[in-house]
Amino acid sequence: MILAVAEHRRDELRDVSLEVLFAGRELADALGTDLHATVVGGDVDAFADELNREGVDAVHTVDHGEEFNHDVSVQALEQLVDDLTPEVVLTPHTVNGLDSAPALASRVDYPLVTDAVALAVEDDTLAVDREMYGSKVETTLELPAERALVTVRPSEWPQAEGVGDAEIQPFDATIDESAVRSTVTGFEEVAGGDVDISEADVLVSVGRGIGEEENLDIIHTLAEALDATVSASRPVVDNGWLPKNRQVGQSGKVVTPDVYIAIGISGAVQHVAGMKGAETIIAINNDPSAPIFDIADYGIVGDLFDVVPALTEQF
Amino acid sequence: MQLLVPVTDAATVDDEFEIDGLAVDERYLTYDMNEWDEYAVEAAVQIAEAGDDVEVVTVTVGPERVEETIRQALAKGADRAVRIWDEDLADRQLLDARAKAALVEAVARDVDPDLVLTGVQSGDAGFGATGVTLAERLGYEWAAVVNQLDVDPAGGVAHVHRELEGGVEEVTDLELPAVLTIQTGINEPRYASLRGIRQAQTKPLDVQTPAELGVEEADLDSPLTWTDTREPEAEGEATIFEGDAESAAGDLATVLREKGVGQ
Numbered sequence: 001m002i003l004a005v006a007e008h009r010r011d012e013l014r015d016v017s018l019e020v021l022f023a024g025r026e027l028a029d030a031l032g033t034d035l036h037a038t039v040v041g042g043d044v045d046a047f048a049d050e051l052n053r054e055g056v057d058a059v060h061t062v063d064h065g066e067e068f069n070h071d072v073s074v075q076a077l078e079q080l081v082d083d084l085t086p087e088v089v090l091t092p093h094t095v096n097g098l099d100s101a102p103a104l105a106s107r108v109d110y111p112l113v114t115d116a117v118a119l120a121v122e123d124d125t126l127a128v129d130r131e132m133y134g135s136k137v138e139t140t141l142e143l144p145a146e147r148a149l150v151t152v153r154p155s156e157w158p159q160a161e162g163v164g165d166a167e168i169q170p171f172d173a174t175i176d177e178s179a180v181r182s183t184v185t186g187f188e189e190v191a192g193g194d195v196d197i198s199e200a201d202v203l204v205s206v207g208r209g210i211g212e213e214e215n216l217d218i219i220h221t222l223a224e225a226l227d228a229t230v231s232a233s234r235p236v237v238d239n240g241w242l243p244k245n246r247q248v249g250q251s252g253k254v255v256t257p258d259v260y261i262a263i264g265i266s267g268a269v270q271h272v273a274g275m276k277g278a279e280t281i282i283a284i285n286n287d288p289s290a291p292i293f294d295i296a297d298y299g300i301v302g303d304l305f306d307v308v309p310a311l312t313e314q315f
Numbered sequence: 316m317q318l319l320v321p322v323t324d325a326a327t328v329d330d331e332f333e334i335d336g337l338a339v340d341e342r343y344l345t346y347d348m349n350e351w352d353e354y355a356v357e358a359a360v361q362i363a364e365a366g367d368d369v370e371v372v373t374v375t376v377g378p379e380r381v382e383e384t385i386r387q388a389l390a391k392g393a394d395r396a397v398r399i400w401d402e403d404l405a406d407r408q409l410l411d412a413r414a415k416a417a418l419v420e421a422v423a424r425d426v427d428p429d430l431v432l433t434g435v436q437s438g439d440a441g442f443g444a445t446g447v448t449l450a451e452r453l454g455y456e457w458a459a460v461v462n463q464l465d466v467d468p469a470g471g472v473a474h475v476h477r478e479l480e481g482g483v484e485e486v487t488d489l490e491l492p493a494v495l496t497i498q499t500g501i502n503e504p505r506y507a508s509l510r511g512i513r514q515a516q517t518k519p520l521d522v523q524t525p526a527e528l529g530v531e532e533a534d535l536d537s538p539l540t541w542t543d544t545r546e547p548e549a550e551g552e553a554t555i556f557e558g559d560a561e562s563a564a565g566d567l568a569t570v571l572r573e574k575g576v577g578q
Contacts, residue, residue: 009483071456098443098444098460101444103450105412106448111537114442115442131441132440133439139545144538181489182487185488186485187486188486202576234500239503250481251480259571283553287330297553297554300563300567307564311564314567315577
């Protein structure tokens with residue numbers, strides 16, 4: 001059996017849950033076995049209905065608490081895994097996945113591979129493809145397909161569709177409250193500020209390649225010439241050179257402008273998650289193997305300190 | 316109060332590189348302190364500066380090369396360091412999260428930290444699992460991807476924000492002792508002072524073998540086998556404008572005007 005673990009937040013099932021189901025169904029087919037799903041906490045009955053997609057054989061619900069709490073989740077999943085003994089457990093490679101999957105793996109003694117971008121089975125061996133060095137290198141790790149916990153990178157698989165005939169099975173987990181040593185007291189939205197980059201038609205976006213804060217002047221000058229809005233990848237915001245509300249990516253904003261000009265941005269997966277929906281993507285980077293060129297429509301391989309002023313001159 | 320900071324170095328790859336077997340040829344790799352760990356070191360040093368009688372101990376699994384990174388951490392304010400390595404570790408194809416956590420655990424049992432601060436992940440392999448695995452092995456509470464931290468040692472509590480996806484932060488209180496994996500941007504990592512760099516040369520840096528730490532071979536063995544390393548196939552269909560900066564910029568400007576930009 002494959003066990004796919006769903007994720008939810010603030011009353012909504014997260015899309016990645018359906019992607020994990022898709023990956024799980026492929027794997028279940030390759031191993032000739034069943035696909036079960038599970039969800040811990042929240043409105044589990046509603047979530048179970050959503051998880052009942054084509055190819056899902058059962059959904060195990062653990063009705064305990066409203067929001068994700070790793071101390072609850074890991075206890076519940078440990079008991080469920082002990083009960084079901086799945087060959088492979090798949091969980092989302094999300095922030096909450098990072099917060100729970102390693103603890104679960106340790107507790108049930110399943111070997112762990114994180115951030116899978118592809119999965120294959122051959123002769124009872126599970127092959128997991130992952131990336132290294134910011135997507136510049138791809139590797140394969142193999143392990144026995146009889147006992148594995150794999151976290152699955154978001155947006156690499158399609159979402160499972162259709163309606164299945166899964167049996168919804170409430171699972172009566174015993175939660176030891178004295179072992180719940182963390183309390184989620186709330187959520188905070190990152191300050192919005194005066195600029196909403198997700199509303200912009202044209203974004204001039206700057207990354208690590210800019211090097212120093214004072215170099216940002218050429219970016220602002222270009223943005224003015226193009227009547228565009230300035231956004232940034234994570235390192236620029238981490239350094240405090242632009243406010244958090246300008247950050248594009250997984251932990252920042254998702255943007256879909258008409259034109260996205262990525263300057264000195266390598267195109268790490270966390271950044272791409274926030275801008276791949278742009279209609280036209282333009283990359284300016286001195287590294288020809290930078291992953292940003294894989295998703296760009298137009299590109300210039302060159303020194304941004306030469307190219308950006310030259311581009312500004314054109315307008 | 317005792318703080319343990321697992322630190323490592325991470326490699327970046329040159330623009331052009333070659334793969335030799337399973338690894339990127341060393342000639343094309345540049346090692347520096349792992350970016351996430353820089354923020355973890357800074358977080359620890361800030362706690363030490365704010366409190367009395369706080370010791371910051373770093374622990375690293377790695378070859379002699381990594382001592383450059385360890386000395387950086389010492390120069391920035393860590394008090395002492397432990398590096399774990401031997402021939403057997405060097406010969407292993409890979410150390411998985413469980414193995415690394417088992418090694419760090421052995422040092423943690425000795426240091427008995429109130430708080431373990433480490434990076435969310437390494438910049439090269441990006442497994443992102445050692446910290447939480449360590450917490451589980453130690454029986455500590457934990458929080459992954461922490462981007463705001465306020466420790467209350469007297470109350471035995473850490474108030475944290477965890478950076479979730481989509482500009483949302485989870486606000487959580489957790490009991491000490493705990494392992495926190497630290498996100499970039501949580502603070503402004505300092506540069507080492509000249510005085511700090513001088514002092515770092517005389518701070519203790521102990522090298523220990525797994526055997527000396529009492530870590531069994533079985534804890535280091537992994538069911539994972541690394542079977543292939545390759546350059547991803549270029550998926551791009553980008554039109555690349557060639558030539559010098561002026562002519563490439565001219566071509567790009569034409570495309571932008573066609574799309575109504577800057578009109």
